[in-house]
Amino acid sequence: MRSPGTFLLLLLPAVLAFKPSDFKTCSQSGFCRRGRALAERSQELSSWHSPYSIEPPELSPHQPGFTTNVHSSVYPNVKFVLDVIIHEEGIVRVRMDEENGLRKRYNEATQWALIGEPLLSDDVFWTVDSKKAKAVYGPKKDMELVIDFNPLKITLFRGGVEQVVLNGRGLLHMEHFRTKEDSKLVEHIEGEGQSVLQVNSAAWFEGDTQDAFWDETFSSWTDTKPKGPESLSLDITFPNHAHVYGIPQHATNLSLPSTTGPTARYTDPFRLYNSDVFEYLADSPTSLYGSIPLMHAHSATSTVAVFNAIASETWIDIAHVKGGVETHWISESGILDVFLLPGPTPTDVFTQYAHLTGTAPLPAHWSLGYHQCRWNYVSSDDVRGVQDRFDEDDFPVDVFWLDIEYAEDHKYFMWNKKTFPDPVEMTKDVEAVERKMVIIVDPHLKRSNDYPVYKRASELEVLVKPKNGEGEYEGWCWPGSSSWIDFFHPGSWDFWISLFKTDTIDGQWSWTESTNNVGIWNDMNEPSVFNGPEITMPKDNIHYGGWEHRDVHNINGMLFANLTFQAAEARTDPPRRPFVLTRAFYAGSQRFGAMWTGDNLGTWEHMAVGIKMVLANGVGGMPFAGSDVGGFFGNPEPEMLVRWYVVGAFSPFFRAHAHIDTKRREPYLLEEPYKSLVRDILRLRYSMLPVWYTAFRETSENGVPILRPQYIMFPEDEAGFGIDDQFYVGSSGLLVKPVTEKGVKEVSVYIAEDQVYYDYFTNQPHRPKNRQITLPANLDQIPLLIRGGSIIPTRERPRRSSPLMKHDPFTLRIALDTSGNARGEVYLDDGETYGYGRGDVVWRGFGAESTKGKGKGTGTMRISSVDLAVRTQVGAYDPKNEFARSVGDVRVEKLVVLGLGKKPLSVILEGGSELEWEFASKDGAGVLVIKDPAVRVVDDWAVVVKLE
Ligand code: NOJ
Numbered sequence: 001m002r003s004p005g006t007f008l009l010l011l012l013p014a015v016l017a018f019k020p021s022d023f024k025t026c027s028q029s030g031f032c033r034r035g036r037a038l039a040e041r042s043q044e045l046s047s048w049h050s051p052y053s054i055e056p057p058e059l060s061p062h063q064p065g066f067t068t069n070v071h072s073s074v075y076p077n078v079k080f081v082l083d084v085i086i087h088e089e090g091i092v093r094v095r096m097d098e099e100n101g102l103r104k105r106y107n108e109a110t111q112w113a114l115i116g117e118p119l120l121s122d123d124v125f126w127t128v129d130s131k132k133a134k135a136v137y138g139p140k141k142d143m144e145l146v147i148d149f150n151p152l153k154i155t156l157f158r159g160g161v162e163q164v165v166l167n168g169r170g171l172l173h174m175e176h177f178r179t180k181e182d183s184k185l186v187e188h189i190e191g192e193g194q195s196v197l198q199v200n201s202a203a204w205f206e207g208d209t210q211d212a213f214w215d216e217t218f219s220s221w222t223d224t225k226p227k228g229p230e231s232l233s234l235d236i237t238f239p240n241h242a243h244v245y246g247i248p249q250h251a252t253n254l255s256l257p258s259t260t261g262p263t264a265r266y267t268d269p270f271r272l273y274n275s276d277v278f279e280y281l282a283d284s285p286t287s288l289y290g291s292i293p294l295m296h297a298h299s300a301t302s303t304v305a306v307f308n309a310i311a312s313e314t315w316i317d318i319a320h321v322k323g324g325v326e327t328h329w330i331s332e333s334g335i336l337d338v339f340l341l342p343g344p345t346p347t348d349v350f351t352q353y354a355h356l357t358g359t360a361p362l363p364a365h366w367s368l369g370y371h372q373c374r375w376n377y378v379s380s381d382d383v384r385g386v387q388d389r390f391d392e393d394d395f396p397v398d399v400f401w402l403d404i405e406y407a408e409d410h411k412y413f414m415w416n417k418k419t420f421p422d423p424v425e426m427t428k429d430v431e432a433v434e435r436k437m438v439i440i441v442d443p444h445l446k447r448s449n450d451y452p453v454y455k456r457a458s459e460l461e462v463l464v465k466p467k468n469g470e471g472e473y474e475g476w477c478w479p480g481s482s483s484w485i486d487f488f489h490p491g492s493w494d495f496w497i498s499l500f501k502t503d504t505i506d507g508q509w510s511w512t513e514s515t516n517n518v519g520i521w522n523d524m525n526e527p528s529v530f531n532g533p534e535i536t537m538p539k540d541n542i543h544y545g546g547w548e549h550r551d552v553h554n555i556n557g558m559l560f561a562n563l564t565f566q567a568a569e570a571r572t573d574p575p576r577r578p579f580v581l582t583r584a585f586y587a588g589s590q591r592f593g594a595m596w597t598g599d600n601l602g603t604w605e606h607m608a609v610g611i612k613m614v615l616a617n618g619v620g621g622m623p624f625a626g627s628d629v630g631g632f633f634g635n636p637e638p639e640m641l642v643r644w645y646v647v648g649a650f651s652p653f654f655r656a657h658a659h660i661d662t663k664r665r666e667p668y669l670l671e672e673p674y675k676s677l678v679r680d681i682l683r684l685r686y687s688m689l690p691v692w693y694t695a696f697r698e699t700s701e702n703g704v705p706i707l708r709p710q711y712i713m714f715p716e717d718e719a720g721f722g723i724d725d726q727f728y729v730g731s732s733g734l735l736v737k738p739v740t741e742k743g744v745k746e747v748s749v750y751i752a753e754d755q756v757y758y759d760y761f762t763n764q765p766h767r768p769k770n771r772q773i774t775l776p777a778n779l780d781q782i783p784l785l786i787r788g789g790s791i792i793p794t795r796e797r798p799r800r801s802s803p804l805m806k807h808d809p810f811t812l813r814i815a816l817d818t819s820g821n822a823r824g825e826v827y828l829d830d831g832e833t834y835g836y837g838r839g840d841v842v843w844r845g846f847g848a849e850s851t852k853g854k855g856k857g858t859g860t861m862r863i864s865s866v867d868l869a870v871r872t873q874v875g876a877y878d879p880k881n882e883f884a885r886s887v888g889d890v891r892v893e894k895l896v897v898l899g900l901g902k903k904p905l906s907v908i909l910e911g912g913s914e915l916e917w918e919f920a921s922k923d924g925a926g927v928l929v930i931k932d933p934a935v936r937v938v939d940d941w942a943v944v945v946k947l948e
Helices: 004-015 030-044 109-113 180-192 202-206 346-357 380-392 423-431 452-460 490-499 549-569 604-619 638-649 674-687 689-702 868-872 882-886
Strands: 052-054 065-072 080-086 092-098 125-128 132-137 143-148 153-158 161-166 216-218 221-223 232-239 243-246 270-272 294-299 302-308 314-321 324-331 336-341 399-402 436-440 444-446 475-477 480-484 519-522 580-582 594-596 727-729 734-736 746-750 757-759 772-776 784-787 790-794 810-815 822-828 842-852 859-867 891-900 904-909 916-922 925-936 941-947
Touching (some): 030 202, 030 232, 030 314, 030 324, 080 143, 109 549, 153 302, 232 302, 232 336, 243 604, 294 324, 294 346, 302 346, 346 689, 380 399, 380 423, 423 436, 444 452, 452 480, 452 490, 490 549, 519 549, 549 580, 674 689, 689 727, 689 790, 689 822, 784 790, 790 842, 842 868, 859 891, 891 941, 904 916, 925 941
Parallel strands (some): 399 436, 436 519, 519 580, 790 822, 810 891
Antiparallel strands (some): 052 065, 065 080, 092 336, 143 153, 161 232, 216 221, 232 324, 243 294, 270 314, 294 302, 314 324, 444 480, 734 784, 746 772, 790 810, 822 842, 842 859, 859 941, 904 941
């Protein structure tokens, strides 16, 4: 019989579903209402034009940019200043601020987001006339930046074609700081005029209601807005581009739908305001845990992007119109600081953005393995028991996670000794088989003087302050009454770093009951505050430097992960690569670890949208991403769980996690055949770790995402621009389309090119028909293809954890293209240290080249391995470096050649003898298996296949 408690739990999902009333809509947010009203007025009034103009700049032709004054005809006495600068790679930066205003606008977002000041361009040529300034630049001199003076409008052209237009619709508005008295005066004067809508009056432009200028109430909270109105609105139009992508995080399509106009899919704009959204919807523009204000615009001939470096709450309206996409960005506070990334291809845009905000560093290799998490493994013995069960049933796993219940009274770092009496021994038991633990450390600190972390932070006065700027802000979170470290305060940095030391320094408290290998999970860092407005901090809270929380909200969580990353790295000397998982993020967060998509539901819709969200995060420069396998809430049926493991196995970050109220669902608990299916999926992931790690190397260099949707792979193929349910893995040539619906037996994979693709499991070649390849997709089948022309390196020995694979041999699947050629690569290093920066790497390129002989069907194919590190000169590279020597025993044990038309005459190791091989052919599709070519992965070698 069910206990009343169980009955209640069963009711929970229905009762506690997403509550729209917890979060504002645009119409409940004063500045968003004002911004949208401005856009509406602009369409209704024929007299509409932007009131902003600039003074013609004084410029010498080769300057990278200029600074000039901006005037608003609505507020002639208010001063603004504009900077337009052209940087290397043709990136344009446009900044506007109020000059000598009543207060200072927040101008530090780029200090946290960028990796440094971008370099100035030295190939610009300016001309100025009475109406506009024009810069011509770029290697082909085909880029043009035109700044119209009155009204102010900024247009980026490539090859004479408009790419991006700022303020083309006249919606730029920087609400200047004013006093309450001044604002009343304006109201009064305008009210006395003949018409409140007199052109160029404040009421004509700003509306005559002074809507929510001085305070604003939502539900039971009042935002006191002591600084009054200070919002910033800007229209950004992408003429000649039909698709826009990016601005994570939203549960929506990769190609962003309209939010306004006749084609609108949603009634609200997309919102960027880091939020802890309970049971979020699988199709919605509401804000989620992270915010990256980067948008790509794409067409068959061009990609451009805009990075709007703003940290306050921002709403973005999108309208797909004839000839392009119109967007309107409405932010609550801050200066205007917009970067235009000129493209012209998706790859160029990724590289340009990476040069601004950095790339995801090479992660610790073990973090690409499988992560087993649950809220909660409840004791040391529970952890040991789970590990034993994984081993008994031969499931590979690298990481066991501990959620908040390890911590006594939710005081992070402090073990509950009743349940975890021996934390270091437990961790070492996990580490003994080369596995790791990841342990949660949340940002809220229990306000209790017996908690050394809170006590010290309080003594150092580095906690976020309430609105009067005095004392400590107090809110409610897991531990009850809590306070939050203000990571903007430099005084908190060394303190935070010292906490993670596993030895004691200067008598200060540190986490001696931990090990240097432990990874850290930073959750709830939006920040989540259970009794705060919209489940977060009041906007009028005060941070270091006197900034209000509203100014820095979207950056706040990134700083927490940044400091945790530094702390975890500082545990050892020399440092090792830390692993940090964060829920909240901002532009630049990719430098500090992985993210996941938060509290998804165990539904097919959530499984499907999780893929789109991970793709969108890749567009936002944050490739190390995944969603909770199985769904956080609910009890997925076995079929769903198996399919979800496939989604996880093809995500850069692969973790199963579950809510405290769910039934246990570790894979060993499954019945057959599901149990064996999941084991096979885990083994598949492990066999492909070389592919994943090689893909991470590439993204760490150029910022191109690991999961690549069609528009990135085939930027000219329009039919692929809206596809977001299949993707390629890095440059490997693997193409996967996970099944995200119940009862599926077959799928159709979209193929943009006339190329042969091979089924990964059966080796069967497919040529697309009507751009589709149809594959069987029963529960034991994964629609996974190898693109002809690719070489896939795998390691196929099943192991318990990834470090145990270090000396395992490689298999190369050589998938010939229609011309009989293929290429691939593998990157290896110690997976732990920063030795790769000193050249301690093995980076091999593989090639297969076919040469035709004189007679029909004759010729040779040469399969070879070359050193890529030598060519690109990684650090002080020596092919006999320490790491290479340590893997000198690693062999290539098998070559599998797909797509060979005929049985070979012979297969010879160049400079050596005939090798053992087998050839099988079915319906003209030949597979040649070369067994043990007796070559080492660190060496140059070649195998020659002679054809009849
Ligand atoms: C919220 C997180 O999103 C979830 O993953 C975690 O289990 C709970 N917090 C408890 O820490």
